[in-house]
Amino acid sequence: MRVLIVQPDEALAASQALDSHDLEHAADHASAMASAIRSRPDLLLVDIELPGLSGLTLMRLARRRLPRIRVLVYSRLSHPLFWLRARSLGASGYLLKPAADQTLAEAVLAAAQGKVTLDRDLVPSVLAATSDPEVTALQRLTHREFEVLRLWMQGAAAGVVAEVIGLSRETVLKHMASLRRRLGEPDAAQWGALRQRLGWGVGQNA
Numbered sequence: 001m002r003v004l005i006v007q008p009d010e011a012l013a014a015s016q017a018l019d020s021h022d023l024e025h026a027a028d029h030a031s032a033m034a035s036a037i038r039s040r041p042d043l044l045l046v047d048i049e050l051p052g053l054s055g056l057t058l059m060r061l062a063r064r065r066l067p068r069i070r071v072l073v074y075s076r077l078s079h080p081l082f083w084l085r086a087r088s089l090g091a092s093g094y095l096l097k098p099a100a101d102q103t104l105a106e107a108v109l110a111a112a113q114g115k116v117t118l119d120r121d122l123v124p125s126v127l128a129a130t131s132d133p134e135v136t137a138l139q140r141l142t143h144r145e146f147e148v149l150r151l152w153m154q155g156a157a158a159g160v161v162a163e164v165i166g167l168s169r170e171t172v173l174k175h176m177a178s179l180r181r182r183l184g185e186p187d188a189a190q191w192g193a194l195r196q197r198l199g200w201g202v203g204q205n206a
Contacts, residue, residue, distance in 0.1 A: 004041040006032040017101035029053040048075040072111035080129040093117030
């Protein structure tokens, strides 16, 4: 099986766990898309957190170009929102870092077969998320709005967000104002608390 590993960290560990497969590596969105189009892998092992555009954007664009590709998310981010958004984009599974080699290998095989594989530590929070108004509000964001929010919460200025996503600075500022309204005009403390809940520290991959 051809597996494209898109991991800015833990790539070596993932390679060791999956050494029986035909492996290719990429560390960011651009190189991953180029590799996927060139080699047409069977499965994408992707982190949510990539430099620049996120793994969610990679999933969306890769599956648009390669509809039959399977996706397994392998990430440290444990908020249920990320699984819900990844699942809506066609991901077959979500595994938290770090995972034992056997666990990762089994999850890859299950995802390749189209079986839904969810890290057992995520199950309670995913079940609880169905009645969480904050998760509901964040789920309703468009893909572009979510990317703006991610980069913004990681400390990127409007100009940087615009450059990464490919928008004008004015458009990004409009998105930022809209996001604040849609999230209830949070003050600095509430904004920081939301960032911590999502696992987005300032400066990470922004």
